[in-house]
Amino acid sequence: MTDFIRKITPNSKDDILAGITVSLAMIPEVVAFAFVAQIDPLVALSGAFIIGLITAVFGGRPGLISGAAGAVAVIFVHLISEGHTKGMLFNQPIENMGYFYLLAAVILMGIIQILAGVFKLGRFVRLIPHPVMLGFVNGLAIVIFMAQVRMFSHKQLNITAEGVKEYLNIPMQGGELWTMIALVALTMGIIWLLPKITTKLPAALTAILVTTGIVVFGGLDVSTVGSYIVEGGGNGLKGEFPTPNLELWQNLPFNLDTLKFILPYAFLAASVGLIESLMTMNLVDELTETRGNGNRECIAQGAGNMISGLFGGTGGCGMIGQTVININAGGRGRLSGIMMAVTLLTFILFTDKYIEQVPIAALVGVMFMMVIETFAWSSFRIIRKIPVADAVVLVIVSAVTVIYDLAIAVFVGVIISALAFAWENAKRIRARKRISDDGKTKTYEIWGPLFFGSITAFNEKFDVKNDPDEVIIDFVESRVSDHSALEAIFNLVQKYEAEGKTIKLKHLSEDCKVILYKASPKFKEVIIEAVDDPRYHLAENPEEFPKPLSEYKFF
Numbered sequence: 001m002t003d004f005i006r007k008i009t010p011n012s013k014d015d016i017l018a019g020i021t022v023s024l025a026m027i028p029e030v031v032a033f034a035f036v037a038q039i040d041p042l043v044a045l046s047g048a049f050i051i052g053l054i055t056a057v058f059g060g061r062p063g064l065i066s067g068a069a070g071a072v073a074v075i076f077v078h079l080i081s082e083g084h085t086k087g088m089l090f091n092q093p094i095e096n097m098g099y100f101y102l103l104a105a106v107i108l109m110g111i112i113q114i115l116a117g118v119f120k121l122g123r124f125v126r127l128i129p130h131p132v133m134l135g136f137v138n139g140l141a142i143v144i145f146m147a148q149v150r151m152f153s154h155k156q157l158n159i160t161a162e163g164v165k166e167y168l169n170i171p172m173q174g175g176e177l178w179t180m181i182a183l184v185a186l187t188m189g190i191i192w193l194l195p196k197i198t199t200k201l202p203a204a205l206t207a208i209l210v211t212t213g214i215v216v217f218g219g220l221d222v223s224t225v226g227s228y229i230v231e232g233g234g235n236g237l238k239g240e241f242p243t244p245n246l247e248l249w250q251n252l253p254f255n256l257d258t259l260k261f262i263l264p265y266a267f268l269a270a271s272v273g274l275i276e277s278l279m280t281m282n283l284v285d286e287l288t289e290t291r292g293n294g295n296r297e298c299i300a301q302g303a304g305n306m307i308s309g310l311f312g313g314t315g316g317c318g319m320i321g322q323t324v325i326n327i328n329a330g331g332r333g334r335l336s337g338i339m340m341a342v343t344l345l346t347f348i349l350f351t352d353k354y355i356e357q358v359p360i361a362a363l364v365g366v367m368f369m370m371v372i373e374t375f376a377w378s379s380f381r382i383i384r385k386i387p388v389a390d391a392v393v394l395v396i397v398s399a400v401t402v403i404y405d406l407a408i409a410v411f412v413g414v415i416i417s418a419l420a421f422a423w424e425n426a427k428r429i430r431a432r433k434r435i436s437d438d439g440k441t442k443t444y445e446i447w448g449p450l451f452f453g454s455i456t457a458f459n460e461k462f463d464v465k466n467d468p469d470e471v472i473i474d475f476v477e478s479r480v481s482d483h484s485a486l487e488a489i490f491n492l493v494q495k496y497e498a499e500g501k502t503i504k505l506k507h508l509s510e511d512c513k514v515i516l517y518k519a520s521p522k523f524k525e526v527i528i529e530a531v532d533d534p535r536y537h538l539a540e541n542p543e544e545f546p547k548p549l550s551e552y553k554f555f
Helices: 003-009 012-037 043-057 068-087 097-118 122-129 132-148 174-197 201-219 225-231 246-253 256-288 294-310 320-328 333-347 360-374 378-382 389-401 407-426 454-460 485-496 510-517
Strands: 153-160 163-173 430-435 441-450 470-480 501-507
Touching: 012 201, 012 320, 012 333, 043 294, 043 333, 068 097, 068 256, 068 320, 097 122, 097 246, 097 256, 097 294, 122 256, 122 294, 132 256, 132 360, 132 389, 132 407, 153 501, 174 201, 174 360, 201 320, 201 360, 225 360, 225 470, 256 294, 256 360, 320 360, 389 407, 407 454, 441 454, 441 485, 454 485, 470 485, 485 501, 485 510
Parallel strands: 441 470, 470 501
Antiparallel strands: 153 163, 430 441
């Protein structure tokens, strides 16, 4: 048993200290996201504890920190608002109905994510190009920076003429602002300088403790975690151990209308959550030079969200900011995530009065240093050296992440990259033409991939009217990739036959020939069966090939 524990916690000291550091940085961000989603801060904190614990134990990436993230919180804002309205239209009106719809959506979100893991959809994150990854990292760093800048203000409750409650940000001024800036600078200075002196003390945690000590013993009147929660309408961090929310089953109508209402939000939240989690996992893979299990992470994220919803917590996903803090603080194993969740719960249950004294400035300083570490500064150096399409993708993904949303940015980046790839490959189609000595037969040797993007260029290679009576098209150096390519071949054969000419196709792949045979029996007369026909193989793992790779031909 001891050997097993040592195996899963090889870096116990660093993991424990990193987990404590991350839990301190987690609280204000989770609370801020709770305000965005208009839910009680304890709902978000409970969700952060449950999701963080389950993903740390069962997830596919040790060192990855999950919690109630803002990318998911933003999606549920409209659901909660509409849910409150629907609740007031019931025969027996329920004022807080939006909250129960939220829990149901979080449970459904978890189920969708589990199914994604079961059907091994996590592998598709590998299709995300590197420029999209850089744009994602840069855009998210900017978003986190902007969120921290908003901390240089106070939240003030305002009630509009229509009776709608809203929170206004009142900027800090005068001495309060300069004190905040000085404390942030002090925190950042400690984090930057301490590792140069000693690596035995975690820089971020030490900076938080030092700054908190100065504020507490110096009697400085600054914004703290406790005051921040109160400004947002909360009553402090004191809470109870999460238990199953029985009111959900008592108040939520289980019918098709409820499913139709929550399904779009649940699906979008599940997609955003998995994209952010898997991309964060890829980032950790690069930082630690190890590899996680995407499908296992999908299942763990789903289980965490489903249980969080059942226990009255909100949804979440992998959090890149807290994950980077954890990695930089030395957290590498599952113990760091477990320690983060347990410490978070301990703070909520037993040490609320102490954690509420931590100045917001200390946490902002930690987050600013995390932004500096996260931003891919090398992108400025390489942007003129990489292909123009990749540079455009990098900039667009960064901008869309800031302006809209992470999921939209990733989809846009992948689509642009795919179109650029298709355009480049479309230009690679070539045809080497050769006429026999007697002038009766013309051979076209096709080079390059034949797919939807290269169809136009492919058709332009042939001179149907002026070609001799016998034509051979050789595909030995070409790969027929999709249905558009098959349709182009089919139409080309028809054109030659309409001119009364004989056409033969050779070196087509087996799958291509099967589809053409199904399309029309006459292809059995057109296609030449050759012993040297190309063989195309596709396997997820090279070691699963039935014979050595060197024995295969790839085109």
